[in-house]
Amino acid sequence: GAGVSQSPSNKVTEKGKDVELRCDPISGHTALYWYRQSLGQGLEFLIYFQGNSAPDKSGLPSDRFSAERTGGSVSTLTIQRTQQEDSAVYLCASSPTLVQRGEQFFGPGTRLTVL
Amino acid sequence: AQSVAQPEDQVNVAEGNPLTVKCTYSVSGNPYLFWYVQYPNRGLQFLLKYITGDNLVKGSYGFEAEFNKSQTSFHLKKPSALVSDSALYFCAVRDSAAGNMLTFGGGTRLMVKP
Numbered sequence: 449g450a451g452v453s454q455s456p457s458n459k460v461t462e463k464g465k466d467v468e469l470r471c472d473p474i475s476g477h478t479a480l481y482w483y484r485q486s487l488g489q490g491l492e493f494l495i496y497f498q499g500n501s502a503p504d505k506s507g508l509p510s511d512r513f514s515a516e517r518t519g520g521s522v523s524t525l526t527i528q529r530t531q532q533e534d535s536a537v538y539l540c541a542s543s544p545t546l547v548q549r550g551e552q553f554f555g556p557g558t559r560l561t562v563l
Numbered sequence: 564a565q566s567v568a569q570p571e572d573q574v575n576v577a578e579g580n581p582l583t584v585k586c587t588y589s590v591s592g593n594p595y596l597f598w599y600v601q602y603p604n605r606g607l608q609f610l611l612k613y614i615t616g617d618n619l620v621k622g623s624y625g626f627e628a629e630f631n632k633s634q635t636s637f638h639l640k641k642p643s644a645l646v647s648d649s650a651l652y653f654c655a656v657r658d659s660a661a662g663n664m665l666t667f668g669g670g671t672r673l674m675v676k677p
Contacts, residue, residue: 452606479663481665483667490667490668490669490670491653491655491667491670493664493665493666493667496663496664504664507664539606539607541606541607549595549612549614549657551597551609551612552609552665553609554599554606554607554608555606556604556605556606557606
């Protein structure tokens with residue numbers, strides 16, 4: 449079956465612009481996660497959703513970052529007034545349920561470059 | 564707080580030789596441990612996990628990992644490396660006492676030379 453998909457695969461933007469990154473999880477997966485992979489920073493957890501709800505937003509790096517999920521499916525990560533330090537690969541993952549023991553299934557990522 | 568350390572940025576092995584990629588962790592409760600692999604321009608792919616039970620866990624592509632509670636380690640191993648195993652490997656942990664956040668190590672680049 450189809451895996452997790454993300455769009456766009458690459459995004460180049462100018463400093464100060466807003467960007468939206470999209471994630472389509474595996475059908476039927478109720479849990480969805482966003483991570484950021486930066487050079488020298490490793491993989492950083494940003495936020496997770498159970499259904500449409502995000503119980504813990506403390507991983508978002510600043511108030512310029514927001515995320516939503518609608519219909520228990522597609523999620524959008526929005527970065528407002530982008531800065532150069534936002535340049536990274538943004539990874540989305542999903543899992544069938546929000547279970548600590550379960551593995552997550554990752555998408556290919558969106559590479560964001562802020563000029 | 565939960566944490567993961569991968570002490571080696573890069574591991575070099577010759578094809579056909581055994582390989583080990585090291586991982587140590589710190590949690591308050593019980594650890595749920597995972598290994599993922601990332602090929603260039605690809606997302607992370609799940610390799611294997613330890614939840615409970617046997618300390619030796621077998622996973623995809625001939626990889627295995629050994630959970631050692633006393634040493635708080637979960638090293639990834641393979642008896643005979645292939646050039647196609649060259650990739651970036653991430654160890655990750657979830658703390659049973661700390662919710663749903665998955666914490667990743669910094670990654671180890673494995674280079675297998677012919």
